[in-house]
Amino acid sequence: MLYQFKIAFRYLTSSLVQTGLLVLGVAVGVFVFVFMSALIGGLAVYLIDQTVGDISHVTVSAPEQVPAKLYSPSEGALIYTQSSTGRQTQLRNSAEVLATLRQLPGLVSASPEIVGNGFVRRGAVVNPVSIIGVEPANVSAIANVRSRLVSGTDSLPIGSVLIGKKLSEDLGIAVGQGLRVRSDRGVDLTLTVAGIFAFGLDALDERTAYVNLKTARGLFEIRHGITRIETRITSLWDAPAFARAAADATGLKAVAWTESNAQLLSGLDAQARSGTIIKAFALITIVIGVASALLLSTYRRRPEIGIMRAMGASRGFVVMVFVSQGALIGLGGGLLGAALGFAALSPFPPPDQITSGSLPIDVNQGGFGLAIALTLAGAIIASILPARAAAKVDPVTVISQ
Amino acid sequence: MTDGADILSVAGITKSYGSGDNAQRVLKGIDLTLQSGDLVALQGRSGSGKSTFLSILGTLMRPSSGTHTMLGADLLGISERDVTEFRNRHIGFVFQFHHLLPDFTALENVVFPAAVGVGRETAAARRRAGDLLARVGLSDRADYRATALSGGQKQRVAIARALMNTPELVLADEPTGNLDRESADRVMELLGEINREDGTTFLISTHDEKIADVCARQIHLDDGRMVRDAPNGIKG
Numbered sequence: 001m002l003y004q005f006k007i008a009f010r011y012l013t014s015s016l017v018q019t020g021l022l023v024l025g026v027a028v029g030v031f032v033f034v035f036m037s038a039l040i041g042g043l044a045v046y047l048i049d050q051t052v053g054d055i056s057h058v059t060v061s062a063p064e065q066v067p068a069k070l071y072s073p074s075e076g077a078l079i080y081t082q083s084s085t086g087r088q089t090q091l092r093n094s095a096e097v098l099a100t101l102r103q104l105p106g107l108v109s110a111s112p113e114i115v116g117n118g119f120v121r122r123g124a125v126v127n128p129v130s131i132i133g134v135e136p137a138n139v140s141a142i143a144n145v146r147s148r149l150v151s152g153t154d155s156l157p158i159g160s161v162l163i164g165k166k167l168s169e170d171l172g173i174a175v176g177q178g179l180r181v182r183s184d185r186g187v188d189l190t191l192t193v194a195g196i197f198a199f200g201l202d203a204l205d206e207r208t209a210y211v212n213l214k215t216a217r218g219l220f221e222i223r224h225g226i227t228r229i230e231t232r233i234t235s236l237w238d239a240p241a242f243a244r245a246a247a248d249a250t251g252l253k254a255v256a257w258t259e260s261n262a263q264l265l266s267g268l269d270a271q272a273r274s275g276t277i278i279k280a281f282a283l284i285t286i287v288i289g290v291a292s293a294l295l296l297s298t299y300r301r302r303p304e305i306g307i308m309r310a311m312g313a314s315r316g317f318v319v320m321v322f323v324s325q326g327a328l329i330g331l332g333g334g335l336l337g338a339a340l341g342f343a344a345l346s347p348f349p350p351p352d353q354i355t356s357g358s359l360p361i362d363v364n365q366g367g368f369g370l371a372i373a374l375t376l377a378g379a380i381i382a383s384i385l386p387a388r389a390a391a392k393v394d395p396v397t398v399i400s401q
Numbered sequence: 402m403t404d405g406a407d408i409l410s411v412a413g414i415t416k417s418y419g420s421g422d423n424a425q426r427v428l429k430g431i432d433l434t435l436q437s438g439d440l441v442a443l444q445g446r447s448g449s450g451k452s453t454f455l456s457i458l459g460t461l462m463r464p465s466s467g468t469h470t471m472l473g474a475d476l477l478g479i480s481e482r483d484v485t486e487f488r489n490r491h492i493g494f495v496f497q498f499h500h501l502l503p504d505f506t507a508l509e510n511v512v513f514p515a516a517v518g519v520g521r522e523t524a525a526a527r528r529r530a531g532d533l534l535a536r537v538g539l540s541d542r543a544d545y546r547a548t549a550l551s552g553g554q555k556q557r558v559a560i561a562r563a564l565m566n567t568p569e570l571v572l573a574d575e576p577t578g579n580l581d582r583e584s585a586d587r588v589m590e591l592l593g594e595i596n597r598e599d600g601t602t603f604l605i606s607t608h609d610e611k612i613a614d615v616c617a618r619q620i621h622l623d624d625g626r627m628v629r630d631a632p633n634g635i636k637g
Contacts, residue, residue, distance in 0.1 A: 003516045014504040307500040310461055311514045311562070312489020314482060396456045399496060 004317060008324035011297065022293050023332045029286040030337025030375050031344070033279045034366040038345050040275035041365025044268050046351035048236065051264055052257050053352075054143035054199055056230035058243045060097065062089040063253045088116065090225030091252070097229060100249050106233045106242055111138035112226045114216035118183040120163070120209060122171040129167070129209045131183065133216020142230045145197050145210065151175050152195030158212045160194035164205030168196045181209070183219040191215065283374055287382040290329055294322055294386035298393075305390050306398030315391035322390050326383025327376060334375035338368040408569050408602055409435040409458065414467035416453050416625075427453045428464065429625040437569065438600040440593065442613035442633075445622035451606045452574060454622065458604065459572045460488045472569060489518050493563030493601075497575035499555040501547035507534060507558045508543040514565045526565075533561035537591060553584030560591060564601070573605040577612055589615050 012019045091097060094112045101110050114133035119126050136156040140146040146154045150165055152175035161179055163171075173179055175193050182188045191211065199205055217223060233242050239256035246254040258265055298305070305318055348354075348361035416428040427450045435441065445451050456462040457469065460476055469476045472491060476484060493514075501510045509522075511530035516522045534543050537557040542550060550558065556576060563571050573592070577585035589612050596603050605616060613619055614633065621629035 003521050006522070010504050303500060304502055307496075307502065308513075308517070309485075310459070310488075310494050310500075311517055312485055312566075313517045314485050317517060396461045399461075399500060 002320075002324075004320035005324045005328075007321050008328055011301070011321070012325055012328055018293075019329070022289065022329055023336060025289050026286050026329060026333025026375060026379065027337035027340060029282045029289075030334050030371050031341045032282040033371045033374075034338060034341030034368060035345065036275045036278050036282070037367035037371070038341075038348075038361045038363055038365055039359065040272055041367075042348075042351040042360040042362030043271060045362050045365075046354065046360035047264065047268065049352045051261060052236060054201075054204070055257060056142050057233045057236060057239045057257050058231045058246055058254055059228055060091075060101065060231065060246055060250060060252050060254045061228040062091050065089060088220075088222075088227050090222060090227060091229065092225040094226045094229065097250050097252065101229065101231060101246060104242065104245050104249060106235065106238055108232045108234055109138070109141040110229055110231045111135070111141040112213070112229050114213060114220055114222055114227050116184055116216070116220045116227070118181055118209075118219065120167070120171065121180045121182065122173055125171050127167060127170055127207070129163075129181075129207050131181070131209050131211055131216065131219060133211050133213045133219070135213050139210060142232060143199065143204065145195075148197040148199050149195050150198045152193065154195055154197075156194060156210060156212045158214050159189075159191055160212065160215075161191040162195045162197060162210040163193060164208055165196055165198040166202065166206040167209070168193070170206070181211075181219065185219065185221050187219050187221065189215065189219060283378050286330075286333070286375055287378045290326055290379045290382035291385055293329075294326060294383050295389065297325070298322065298386045298390045301390075302393050302398045305393045306395040309393065309395040310399060318391045318393075319384075319387040322387035323380055323383045326379045326381075326387075330376040330379025330382075331372070333379070334372035337375070338366075338372050341366055341371075342368060406437045407434055408437050409433070409471045410468075411458065411464075411470075412468045414454070414457060414464045414469070416450070416457065416462070417465045427625050428457070430467070431622075431625075431627050433458075433620070433627065433630070435570065435602055435604065437602055438596065439602045439604070439618060440596045440616045441602075441604045441618040441620060442616035443604055443606040443620050443622065444608070444613055447608075449622040450625045451622055455572050455574050455604070455606055458570075459492055459494060460484050486518075489514060490566055491568050491570065493566070493568040493571040495556070495559050495563050495571065495573040495576045497578040499552075499559040499579075501550075501555055501558055501562075503546070503548050506544050506546055507539060507550065507554075510547055510558055511561045511565055513562060518566065530561070530565060533564055534558070536595075537561045551584075553580055553587065556580060556584070556588055557591065560588065560595075564595065564599075567599075568601070570602045570604065573603060575606055575608070577607070577609060585609070585612070 098110055098112060101107055111134055116131055118129055118131050120129050139154045139156050145162060154162065156162060161181065168174065173193055175196060177193055178190050179193055180188065180190050233239060240258055243254040243256035308318060342363065345361050345363040345366060348359060348363065351360040351362050354360055412432045414428055414431040415426065418425045418427060431454060443451050453462065457464050463477065474487060476487065502513065508527065508530050511533055512522055512526050515526040531543060534540055537560055539554060539557055542554060547555060547558065577588050580588060592603055592605065593615055595601055605612065607613055617633050619629065619631060619633055620627060
């Protein structure tokens with residue numbers, strides 16, 4: 001063992017209570033670091049899961065049709081263009097687009113859909129809804145309707161509809177009963193409620209109705225095309241790249257969830273920055289604690305440092321003794337804090353499985369290795385000032401005292 | 402090193418603290434040569450400059466002027482790192498208050514100068530430290546912490562530590578000043594024995610005439626000057 005380490009270890013173990021308290025203080029700082037990492041990371045996972053868990057990662061649709069301009073403004077004409085609002089833009093070659101998308105790496109599922117607005121009515125109660133027409137096999141391809149069913153089934157034969165729990169309560173309707181639906185094209189149909197789901201989001205539970213794709217064709221008078229293709233991919237964070245690749249490959253408009261949820265990402269970013277600041281303060285506390293303790297030790301051991309120098313220990317040797325103490329304290333506190341953090345955080349369920357009111361802790365994002373490494377580095381840095389002070393001790397002065 | 406060969410030579414050594422009109426001149430031009438195997442007493446009143454002179458000879462302090470050579474090395478012309486290494490190899494110290502490392506055992510204290518030199522405790526060094534402790538009569542205290550030893554025992558451990566690297570010169574500053582008569586006699590007996598058997602040169606600062614009488618050569622400092630340097634028994 002390096003002799004400086006032996007001396008450092010002996011110094012630390014000579015006053016176990018003092019060293020124990022110091023290591024415990026460092027461990028608490030590391031625990032805060034680990035806890036904040038797991039909480040901020042878990043909160044991000046939870047929020048993204050809650051927000052993005054049941055939406056399309058990348059949505060492909062036809063670009064808006066802009067009327068061609070027949071005159072140039074330079075000719076002195078005032079030109080005003082207005083996009084068509086009469087009909088939705090449609091994808092007429094959805095089979096080819098789907099085939100192209102399926103060749104892109106990372107695609108998990110793709111669901112061709114016809115979407116539009118309408119009203120549902122039962123008796124005197126009329127509610128506006130967003131109607132999503134999907135192929136029966138794709139009912140749970142994007143939002144996992146099957147896992148959110150509270151009654152009925154997710155099979156979606158022609159003439160049936162899946163509605164949210166809140167909408168069913170507003171209408172006072174149950175599975176098997178008829179529901180009158182009127183689309184914004186003015187088409188009226190009476191559909192049978194096949195199932196009732198509950199996502200816990202008003203946008204879905206109160207204002208969304210799933211129908212068979214063929215039923216949607218009738219409601220919105222779309223004979224052949226579709227209005228969009230929703231996709232899910234393997235990694236959420238690859239959505240922008242996947243959207244670019246999809247747009248390049250199909251020549252269509254492809255929008256990633258990150259684009260339509262910029263506020264969420266901004267919020268997560270702010271949250272992460274707050275966590276970083278708290279973690280930085282935890283590290284600063286560790287550095288100050290170690291530095292002050294070692295400075296005190298330097299002062300207390302001045303005669304010993306003097307005698308070491310008299311016996312032929314170089315200034316570098318003395319520096320190493322105190323830096324080694326800092327390293328041992330940092331390593332001990334880092335390991336203890338990380339172990340305490342792991343023990344305390346492990347019982348928490350993963351953020352995507354928590355119940356209401358629980359903390360969304362993700363132990364896998366505790367940053368244990370980083371916490372130990374930063375603490376070790378911080379403790380070593382903290383020990384440099386005391387170590388340099390120790391190396392400057394004049395042996396003649398302290399020996400004669 | 403052959404007995405009688407010069408091992409240390411200083412000339413015109415001065416030391417001043419402060420500067421200008423406030424300068425305090427502690428040493429005012431001291432010349433000294435030590436031969437291998439010398440046992441020299443350094444005497445003088447408090448404030449005569451004994452401790453400062455020992456610190457300079459031990460390379461713990463640089464003089465304001467003068468020359469300082471030992472074993473052929475110009476100790477004022479080499480780097481601090483080289484001086485530190487030289488001190489570790491060739492000079493041993495015994496202080497009035499022993500200055501052992503309190504968290505280390507007697508054996509570990511003795512090993513210290515050797516371990517500092519090579520960066521680790523070797524088995525050979527531990528064996529030599531054990532032999533030295535046996536020589537000072539403390540074999541049975543090798544594993545005792547320094548704090549568990551009596552004053553006389555601590556000083557004997559300090560002597561063993563000073564001899565660890567087989568130095569040519571041992572500087573002792575009032576080595577018996579903190580001991581009772583019996584312990585003091587035993588320590589001096591030990592220093593004399595080592596001097597005779599190993600030929601190690603000792604320069605011992607002391608107020609104690611009885612201790613000085615054991616030494617073959619006596620040097621007196623007064624007000625920063627050497628006023629006497631003569632073999633024991635010859636009054637200058």
